[in-house]
Amino acid sequence: MTTDAPAIRVAAISKRYGRTLALDNISFDVPRNQIFALLGPNGAGKTTLMHILCTILAPDSGTAEIAGFDVVRQPLEARSRLGIVFQEPSLDDRLTARENLDLHGLVFGVPQPLRRQRIAEVLDLVELTEWADKPARGFSSGMKRRLEIARALIHDSEVMLLDEPTAGLDAQSRNRMWDYVRRLQTERQLTVLVTTHYIEEVETCDQVCIIDHGKLLALDTPTALKHRYGEQVLRCTPRTDADREAIIARYPDRLAHEAGPDLVLKADDAFVETFLDQFGSRVRSLSIDVPSLETVFLSLTGREMRDRGADTRERTLAFGRLGGEHTR
Known part of the structure; x- marks a missing residue:
């Protein structure tokens, strides 16, 4: 890869499933x-794009490159530079941690002496050395994720794709996982592309790309996105259905979202005072959300992020094992 080439290039990528347009002319470097970070709700197209980048799925139009190699015309070269952690577990849990890593290195043609060295290094990196010879089936979800990250590094990858790496993990394991990712990115000069539903996880990413319904809605640093699109909102829980209807009828232009029992209203400081005077006694609870990536997403899509996995359409592809055919 030349020094001035992007690690990942996506140019006018589109993908359709029947009549459904999963990706609509997506471009970014x-x-x-x-x-x-790729940030989007269920069905946004994130997993479809990840499948294209890791050569499992071909786009209908447009091009994508990994380290300068076209994922369609040069899939082996592109794949050899990728480390991938899929959304679905892909370890052989009958094998030990060491055996899983050794098998992966063998598939990628890493010579045996170098495999042994790298296995020791990555097991130490993800703090699994003492578990090296234990079957993976006995690992916790967090340990399995760490082992999958270690596996993605065996062949000295330049780019790492992480598809929902913290899905299903508790808060402590999620924080620890991100510690590993940031440490790897710094120590190994990796480029990391990650998809997530947890907005707080992308606050420290270099760039955040928000997509929804297959369209790219915004791309910038977290700080710049908050300045450009973020807004203060008032979140309240009306006491009764009548109170709810009265608030909606009084402020139809300010209603940003309905979240279960809550109403979310666009709110500057002056509006908050007015709302309290008019409806303060008719709500059970009230809070003010300052500009954040959550409010950025809300202002761009009209809905909140949901902690859900990929939809049925995005799950129709079989991961296979690094080169398996997809199914419909």
């Missing part, structure tokens, strides 16, 4: 040595 990911510079080297960055952590780049």
Whole structure:
């Protein structure tokens, strides 16, 4: 990869499933040595795009490159530079941690002496050395994720794709996982592209790309996105259905979202005072959310992020094992 080439290039990528347009003319570049987040709700198209980048799925139009190699015309070259952690577990849990890593290195043609060295290094990196010879079936969800990250590094990858790496993990394991990712990115000069439903996880990413319904809605640093699109909102829980209807009828233009029993209203400081005077006694609870990536997403899509996995359409592809055929 030349020094001025992006680690990942996506140019006018579109993908359709029947009549459903999963990706609609998506374009972006990911510079080297960055952590780049794809943020979007269920069905946004994130997993479809990840499948294209890791050569499992071909786009209908447009091109994508990994380290300068076209994922359709040069899939082996592109794949050899990728480390991938899929959304679905992909370890052989009958094998030990060491055996899983050794098998992966063998598939990628890493010579045996170098495999032994790298296995020791990555097991130490993810703090699994003492578990090296234990079957993976006995590992916790967090340990399995760490082992999958270690596996993605065996062949000295330049770019790491992480598809919902913290899905299903508790808060402590999620924080620990991100510690590993940031440490890897710094120490190994990796480029990391990660998809997630947890908005708080992308606050420290270099760039955040928000997509929904297959369209790219915004791309910038977290700080710039908050300045450009973020807004203060008032979140309240009306006491009765009548109170709810009265608030909606009084402020139809300010209603940003209905979240279960809550109403979310666009709110500057002056509006908050007015609302309290008019409806303060008719709500059970009230809070003010300052500009954040959550409010950025809300202002761009009209809905909140949901902690859900990929939809049925995005799950129709079989991961296979690095080169398996997809199914419909």
